[in-house]
Amino acid sequence: MKKKLIRNTVAKFEKEFGAPPENLFLAPGRINIIGEHVDYNNGFVLPAAINKYICFAVSESHSNQCSIIAIDLNEKFTFSLDNPINPATIMWPNYMLGVLAQFIEKQMPVKGFNLAFSSTIPMGAGLSSSAAVECGFGYAMNKMFSLGLTNAEIAVTGQKAEHTFAGVNCGIMDQFASVFGKKNKVIKLDCDTLEHEYHNADFRNYALLLLDSKVKHTHLTSGYNDRRRETERGLSIVKEHCPYVNNFRDCTEVQLLELREKLGEVSFRRCHFVVKEIQRVLDAVDALDNSDFLRLGRLMTETHHGLSKEYEVSCAEIDFLVETALKEKSVLGARMMGGGFGGCAICLVEKDKVDHIIETVSSAYSDNFGIALEPYKIKISKGTSVHKM
Incomplete structure (x- = not known):
C-alpha cells in the first residue's frame, strides 16, 4: 500500500x-x-x-x-x-x-x-x-x-x-x-x-485492531474546545484551594472529591477523568513492560468508560463498537480513540481471532446502525x- x-x-x-x-x-x-x-x-x-x-x-x-x-x-x-x-x-x-x-x-x-x-x-x-x-x-x-x-x-x-x-x-x-x-x-x-x-511494543500473541465507525459528529471541534475550557476552569478552582497544585499530575482523587461541590458536577467529572487517566498511562507502561496484557486491556476499557461517562466525548456508535467487541473473550480491552464524537475504537485482540472479531462486530454494527464498519489492521x-x- x-x-x-x-x-x-x-x-x-x-x-x-x-x-x-x-x-x-x-x-x-x-x-x-x-x-x-x-x-x-x-x-x-x-x-x-x-x-x-x-x-x-x-x-x-x-x-x-x-x-x-x-x-x-x-x-x-x-x-x-x-x-x-x-x-x-x-x-x-x-x-x-x-x-x-x-x-x-x-x-x-x-x-x-x-x-x-x-x-x-x-x-x-x-x-x-x-x-x-x-x-x-x-x-x-x-x-x-x-x-x-x-x-x-x-x-x-x-x-x-x-x-x-x-x-x-x-x-x-x-x-x-x-x-x-x-x-x-x-x-x-x-x-x-x-x-x-x-x-x-511487543504484543506477542495479541494485536491492536482499529474499528472505524465511519461517523464523525459535527460537534468535534466545539466539543473538544469546550472540554479544554471545562478542565481549565476546574484546575483553576483546585489551585485556589490547593496552592501547591501546578497541574493535574499534582492533583489527587481525594482532593477532587473534597472540592466536588465547589467544582460542580460537570467540572468534577471532567477533572476526575483527567486525574485517573494520567495514572492509567503510568500503569499501562508498567503493564506493557511486564507483558501483562490482561491488565493493559482492563486499563484501556476503564479509559473508555471514563471518556463516555465522565468526559462525555464518545457517541452511541463508538459505545456500541466497544461494548460489542468486549463481549468476545478474545478481546482484552477496547476504547474510543482520538478527539471523540466518532472515529475509531482501538481493541487489544488475540492475533488469531482478529478476522473473527471483524466479522462479528461488523455484522452487529451494520444491523444496528446500517453502517459498513471499516477495520484497520495496523503496524507500529x-x-x-x-x-x-
Missing part, C-alpha cells in the same frame, strides 16, 4: 508540474494506546506512529509562487510568498499555511514550491491526519530549505498551526507522535516538558522521514 501511495503521488506530481519531484517525504498517522484528552492537561500519553501515511512530493518552483495539489480531493491551491499568509476559506490548505506563516514570521529562508500530497490515513477516524499534514509539510520545508529546526520544534509548529489556522486547541501528542515515532516502539511522552522515552512504524527517490 505504501509503494502504491508513493507511485500515485509521484505520477500526479509529474502530470501536474511536467517533471518528477525533487523530494519525497512520508508522514505517518498515529494511534494512542492510552492517555486520551490529557495531552493538553499536562499529563502523559502513550502514542505510536502507524503504517498509514501521507506522501508529499515537492520541488522548488524557482519563483515566489506556491502550488499545492490535494490529490485525494482533486483540488489545487495556489498563492504567492509576496503576499501575507492568511487562513484560506477552505480548510485543508490551512494545516500547511499555518506552518508556513510561522516560518515566514521568523524570517526563515523559505522559497516558492510545488507540492502534491496523497494519503492512506483515513480522514475523520481519529488517526491524526491533520497532524501528519502539518508535520510532514514542516519537515519537508525544513529539509528542503535548511531551516535548522529540530523535530521537537517541527511538532510544536504543527500544533500551533492547528490552534491558529484550523481553530482546534489540540495538545502536542499527535504532532509529536507523527515526528518522533519509531518502528515497534510506543512513546511515553510527558506533555508538560516533552521529555519522552521509548518502550517496546517510524515517524516522518525522507523517502529516497
Whole structure:
C-alpha cells in the first residue's frame, strides 16, 4: 500500500508540474494506546506512529509562487510568498499555511514550491491526519530549505498551526507522535516538558485492531474546545484551594472529591477523568513492560468508560463498537480513540481471532446502525522521514 501511495503521488506530481519531484517525504498517522484528552492537561500519553501515511512530493518552483495539489480531493491551491499568509476559506490548505506563516514570521529562508500530497490515513477516524499534514509539510520545508529546526520544534509548529489556522486547541501528542515515532516502539511522552522515552511494543500473541465507525459528529471541534475550557476552569478552582497544585499530575482523587461541590458536577467529572487517566498511562507502561496484557486491556476499557461517562466525548456508535467487541473473550480491552464524537475504537485482540472479531462486530454494527464498519489492521512504524527517490 505504501509503494502504491508513493507511485500515485509521484505520477500526479509529474502530470501536474511536467517533471518528477525533487523530494519525497512520508508522514505517518498515529494511534494512542492510552492517555486520551490529557495531552493538553499536562499529563502523559502513550502514542505510536502507524503504517498509514501521507506522501508529499515537492520541488522548488524557482519563483515566489506556491502550488499545492490535494490529490485525494482533486483540488489545487495556489498563492504567492509576496503576499501575507492568511487562513484560506477552505480548510485543508490551512494545516500547511499555518506552518508556513510561522516560518515566514521568523524570517526563515523559505522559497516558492510545488507540492502534491496523497494519503492512506483515513480522514475523520481519529488517526491524526491533520497532524501528519502539518508535520510532514514542516519537515519537508525544513529539509528542503535548511531551516535548522529540530523535530521537537517541527511538532510544536504543527500544533500551533492547528490552534491558529484550523481553530482546534489540540495538545502536542499527535504532532509529536507523527515526528518522533519509531518502528515497534510506543512513546511515553510527558506533555508538560516533552521529555519522552521509548518502550517496546511487543504484543506477542495479541494485536491492536482499529474499528472505524465511519461517523464523525459535527460537534468535534466545539466539543473538544469546550472540554479544554471545562478542565481549565476546574484546575483553576483546585489551585485556589490547593496552592501547591501546578497541574493535574499534582492533583489527587481525594482532593477532587473534597472540592466536588465547589467544582460542580460537570467540572468534577471532567477533572476526575483527567486525574485517573494520567495514572492509567503510568500503569499501562508498567503493564506493557511486564507483558501483562490482561491488565493493559482492563486499563484501556476503564479509559473508555471514563471518556463516555465522565468526559462525555464518545457517541452511541463508538459505545456500541466497544461494548460489542468486549463481549468476545478474545478481546482484552477496547476504547474510543482520538478527539471523540466518532472515529475509531482501538481493541487489544488475540492475533488469531482478529478476522473473527471483524466479522462479528461488523455484522452487529451494520444491523444496528446500517453502517459498513471499516477495520484497520495496523503496524507500529517510524515517524516522518525522507523517502529516497
